[in-house]
Amino acid sequence: MSELRLLSDLNPGDHGVIAAVHAPEGLGKRLTALGFSTGRPLRLVRRALLAGPLHVRLGTTDVALRMAEAAGIQVRVAAPGPA
């Protein structure tokens, strides 16, 4: 049981596998270098207050990114719950 959602819509604790990364050239390269590529597992650790940035874990790398950037990343979410 899995569903496709935007990273910006996930709740803390949700985890899944990256299905697609939509980003302009420069940002795309940056995201790839930080580990955002199709097929990689990912977990939303927490969100900052007031629609602030998201704290995402990819493997051993922790990344903070804003909602705008997270809205370009599609995640195939496994059953929600603590990772």
Place this chain on the structure above:
Amino acid sequence: MRRVALVGMPNTGKSTLFNRLTGASARTGNWPGVTVELASARVLAGRHMVELVDLPGLYDLHGFSDDERVVRHFLEAAPVDALVVVLNASQLDRQLALALQVKALGLPTLVLLNMADEARRYGIRIDEAGLAADLGLPVAAISAKLGTGQAEAVRRLAALLDAAGPARDAALREALAEDHRREAAVESLLARHVHVPPRLSDTASDRLDRVVLHPWLGLPLFFVAMLAVFQAVFLLGTPLQDGVEALFGAARKSALEPLLAPLPAFTRGILLDGVWAGVGTVAAFVPLIVVFFFFLAAVEDSGYLSRAAFLTDSLMARLGLDGRAFVMLLMGFGCNVPALMGTRVMRDRPMRLLSMLTIPFSLCSARLQVFVFIAAAIFRPGVAPWVLFGLYVASFLAVIVTALAFKGRFASREPFVIELPPWRAPSLRLVSLRGWIEVRHFLRRATTFIFVGVVAVWLLTHLPAGAAPAGPGTLAGWIGHALQPVLGPLGIDEKLAVALLFGFVAKEVVIGAFAVIYGLEGDALAAGLAGSMDWVAATSFMIFTLIYTPCLSTIATLRTESGSLGFTALAVAWPLALAWVTGFAFYQGMRLAGF
């Protein structure tokens, strides 16, 4: 002499390694093809004298961020004999691609797996020999923080240089997009040689994050932490600063004054009150900068700075800034100079410039001294603290107005995607080294500028010869008089205008200038001030002093850090305009209201 460049992603400990290898011998300098300064130093590797260059951190050799461009332009313009790629051993899954990119350049390359100790704690096992064989590059595991593996790494570098021919700078451009093959190679290398446990254990870092990044507690906790750092910097820095000043005063009294006594009064004045005072002004900043960078390096190395950016980002984003700018603004309340130097942690130039434009509005400790004196002289004891509080609020408002006014002009192109490195204990040795390097940077770049400014103000307040110092007969007096049409509407008279001229050198000098101008000191001066202006004029003067111009040291720092005269001019002109409008609105508004 062989040239070797260090390449690696941000947060891999590349600069830590550089500092460790080169000690304090590093210098920053200009290089062909690039506009930024790069640190380099000479080190001995076997029988080779090596010029080691620390290149900016980059994620992608073929990327387009400022730093990534700098690295490419440097490699194309300066012949390099070999490259050292520094990778974070616990993040090889995403960092190996960089090693392959560098390998594709065709230069002799050494791969260093840094933070090997941290990787082991994660349970990551790396088959170095196998990885080296399949990569076709020598590989060594090190810990730059602990210093382990360093000797072995230098030996490998020497061996690499033994085998290397003369530097080849052509053929570099050939090495281009092989991105598809590279990705497959990473997958295969990882699958065969690197074992990562499927799910990381709940580390101490996670537990600490749960508190520090807590949705509600995180921000207050950060404020408390910054307040503590701020207090510590000034608890330690201010006595040291006073000590340096006392030292300079003592040297002047006991050695210089008797020594220079035979000289004519004018020459003696320019040497003592111009040159010596200028040297003293510069020197007094040194302890503050050392202590500040000591703490900043500790905060940065620990990983808290990235987390502060995470916490404050949603607030600062509305001003066109990000969380790191907030940290520097807070630091600016101590002293603007190190806070400006601290903006180097920002990679994106427009955002860094916008931060540098806002920092001089932070009510620094020098301005606080002036305001405490004036507030105590003019206001009742119950009211004075509220006046100071109001000035702090005005300081924040000036920052907000400035950021909002200029965020379009310095629009940040960079999306906010930053790494949150795991918490690490900062190493004392490296943190102190950083403090020392920053002080040298400040001394080298700021001295001439400050020196010239101090001498110029001395001349303005003492020429023509024979006029009473800073009196109406001097050049400064004339300027004060000429400025009356502009400053009069703000309630600032000729004497106060001359004091503002002094404040341009350093804000704390304003009170000293009052003493010279009014010919009074201490309580008599306070009484004199109270007699010569009412609370509206005094407040208008304080508002103007808060905003009007960064001090000389700050301007010198703005210039060296931005590398642009145009930007420095803006950073002086905009506060002047803002100060005038604010002072005018306040003074005239209050007078209209009948005060």
